[in-house]
Amino acid sequence: MVQADDSSLDPHELRAVQLVARRALDRASGWGVYPTPIGDVLTAANIKVATASIFDPRRIMEFLIGKAESTAVAIRSAISKMFGVADTLDNTIHIDHTVRESKQNFLKLHEAGHLELPAHRKIFRIFQDCEKMLDPDISDLFEREANNFARYVMFQGDGYRDMAADHELSIRTPMKLAGKFGASIYASCREFARTNHRACAVYVLEPITYHPETGARAEVRRIEVSPSFGQRFGRPADTVITRMHSLGRVLPIGRKMSRATPISMTDLNGQAHECLAEAFDTTFNVLILVYPKKALTPSVFA
Ligand SMILES: [Zn+2]
Numbered sequence: 001m002v003q004a005d006d007s008s009l010d011p012h013e014l015r016a017v018q019l020v021a022r023r024a025l026d027r028a029s030g031w032g033v034y035p036t037p038i039g040d041v042l043t044a045a046n047i048k049v050a051t052a053s054i055f056d057p058r059r060i061m062e063f064l065i066g067k068a069e070s071t072a073v074a075i076r077s078a079i080s081k082m083f084g085v086a087d088t089l090d091n092t093i094h095i096d097h098t099v100r101e102s103k104q105n106f107l108k109l110h111e112a113g114h115l116e117l118p119a120h121r122k123i124f125r126i127f128q129d130c131e132k133m134l135d136p137d138i139s140d141l142f143e144r145e146a147n148n149f150a151r152y153v154m155f156q157g158d159g160y161r162d163m164a165a166d167h168e169l170s171i172r173t174p175m176k177l178a179g180k181f182g183a184s185i186y187a188s189c190r191e192f193a194r195t196n197h198r199a200c201a202v203y204v205l206e207p208i209t210y211h212p213e214t215g216a217r218a219e220v221r222r223i224e225v226s227p228s229f230g231q232r233f234g235r236p237a238d239t240v241i242t243r244m245h246s247l248g249r250v251l252p253i254g255r256k257m258s259r260a261t262p263i264s265m266t267d268l269n270g271q272a273h274e275c276l277a278e279a280f281d282t283t284f285n286v287l288i289l290v291y292p293k294k295a296l297t298p299s300v301f302a
Contacts, residue, residue: 002239003222007147017145020116021152035182036154038105047112048092086114088124102184106150113149114142151191154183161195169198170260171278171289185280189287193224199232200291201225205241208251208286216253217242218286232267232296241288250277250288257281265290 009017024030027044030037042049084107085094093111095104114120120142155161160181167173171189178188186204193202202225205218218241225235241247246265252258258279265275273296279288 002220005144007144007151009144009148013141013145014148017113017117017148018152018157020118021113021149022157024112024116024149025153025156030153031156031159034180036105036156038108038153038182041153042093042108042112045112045116046091047115048090049108050092050094084108084111086111086124088115088121091115100184102178102182102187105182106154106184106187109150109153110146112153113146117142117145117149120145151187154187155181155191155195158195160188160191161197164192164195165197169196169200169291171257171280171287174202174289175280185282185287186285189289190222190224193226193229193289196226197228198291199226199229199296200289201229201233201236203236203238203241203247203288203290205286205288207283208253208281211242215243216248216251218251221285228296229291233265234268247277247288247290250279252279252281252286255281262293263290265292 024041024045028037028040030041033040084096086092087094093108093115095107095111097104099107114124123138123142160177163180164173164177167176174188174192175185177183177192178185181188183191189202190204193200201223203223204221206221208216208218211217220239220241223236223238225233238245238247241251243249243251246263250258250261250263258277260276260278263275263277264272266272274293275290276293277288277290279286281287
């Protein structure tokens, strides 16, 4: 299923988040340090990471002692579907230690965002003290803000974008930069498309499944486009990639990667462009990078 947008913010909301994230990196002297020194960012912000995971069922009851009843209920339900919790009372974050390290890194920064963004701190404290349930709209905005905090710190503002610009337009670039920054390949590929000055799109697919009649298929989880790709091609609305889809041939079946394969994509003016598509299977997701073979000449509508 295509996932809800998890990161769009209004420009003024985004600027406010980036300012706080910038300060967090400043305090840790984290700029230009690779991989991004998340431990230093947390230490400089006086945030502790709980050593014993709250996600360990034996620890949950212990953690809930002394919490208000509604908080306990909210935490228990959150734990069933989340991998991180921020506790404003003792400035501690709890991370599910069983998820892979690159994801833990992002989770730590996401939870740190909840503790660092003043509005979150204030509301979370009220939420804990006055037993008020958090309004779903506010909680959704907070999630998007915390994701942008994490993204800004992890990719060091425009640092990732500028580094990617010096590398070839290939799926190998975000794979390599993921290791450089300490991010997951998934997060790196998303950042690669969103910030690229060239036209490109990244399809994030769920693992490939096999249907008895139609064969291999993969549901679209989300699609990220670069600004110039979006301007020329719009945002693709595909929900599933089957063998019949133009990207079907690129699905890496029985292998980790698919090399650059020519496909045709039609832009918003109805003009066909020869594009290349390459894929990588992370085992958690299949990532496909698509880009026009020749650099785009400015469209009359650009
Ligand atoms: Zn959150």
